[in-house]
Amino acid sequence: MKRTSARMGAVDVTLSEAGMTSPEPPKLAIFADLTDQTMPIVAFASEVEARGLSGLFLNEHTHIPVDCPTSHFPPGGPIPERYAHFWDPFIALSFVAATTSLEIGTAVSLVGEHDPIQLAHAVASLDALSDGRLTLGVGWGWNREEFANHGRPPTHRAQVVEEWVGVMRTLWCDEIATYDGRFVRLAPSRAWPKPRQPGGPPVLLGGPPSDRNFARVARWADGWITMGAEIDAGALRSQLRELRDAWSQVGRDPAGPRVTIIHNPLQGAPPLHAVMDIAAELGIERVLYHVFDGDRDTMLRRLDRAKT
Secondary structure, eight states: OOOOOOOOOOOOOTTTTOOOOOOOEEEEEEEEOOOOSSSOOOHHHHHHHHHTEEEEEEEOOOOOOSSSSTTTTTTTTOOGGGGBBBHHHHHHHHHHHHHHOOOOEEEEGGGGGHHHHHHHHHHHHHHHHTTTTTEEEEEEOHHHHHHHTTSOOOOGHHHHHHHHHHHHHHHOOSSEEEEOOOEEEEEEEEEOOOOOTTTTSSEEEEEEHHHHHHHHHHOOSEEEOOSSSSOOHHHHHHHHHHHHHHOOOOTTTTTTEEEEEEOOTTTTTOOHHHHHHHHHHHTOOOEEEEEOOOOOHHHHHHHTTTOO
């Protein structure tokens, strides 16, 4: 399937037609480009909470290689400077969790660039200490050189991420955890703390809509995060039906999958209230309103636009 356009059409679909169960109203959370050069993260999180928004989600890049001959920034053009300045999301979100009541999450964490055993421990600790407020969005990333610097083949990014999620789940769930994959092997091991949420935090795969990605969501994730351009309502209806079909074909829980969409408030994008209406109609759990980087005044002005 091709990436959809940046318009939002009319919705004439029921939840049952989209293959979704009737949910609570969608949550409105913030996805922010916070760095060491922007408004401080704890102060920004306090402002998010003060506005009654449900949570704060962060991106991840461990570093940006200077030369990226095989990688292209998805929106086109040079890689923005902020990509070399993102906070480590798990350390940063621990500060958010400790100082607010917000839900916290990644959109997305490049989990294949971590040691999976250590990351499982960090994620379990953060979920436990935040009293189960963590959602783990995962992806393999577009920067092949960045991934390769971590010692794993960039041509197998998706398989690495699948195995990393697998080994993390067994560490989160089992008293004696074992895993035998192509890229990671775990001898029988004990690991605590366990996450606060049974089975661990929800794992949402971030990526463009495609049959292959929907099969991955159904096989090893709990849901999907849309990435890239704003999604057309008609296309989203069709995509959710395809995702739901893939989900049901492997016998997953009819209540799933969990879906989060990212709303980029760029020129030509639909108004937020229209996005929220569509999310409610299609049984989407959460809308992430993207607040781009800037100084304090700029980021607060952008945050104030997250109103419906």
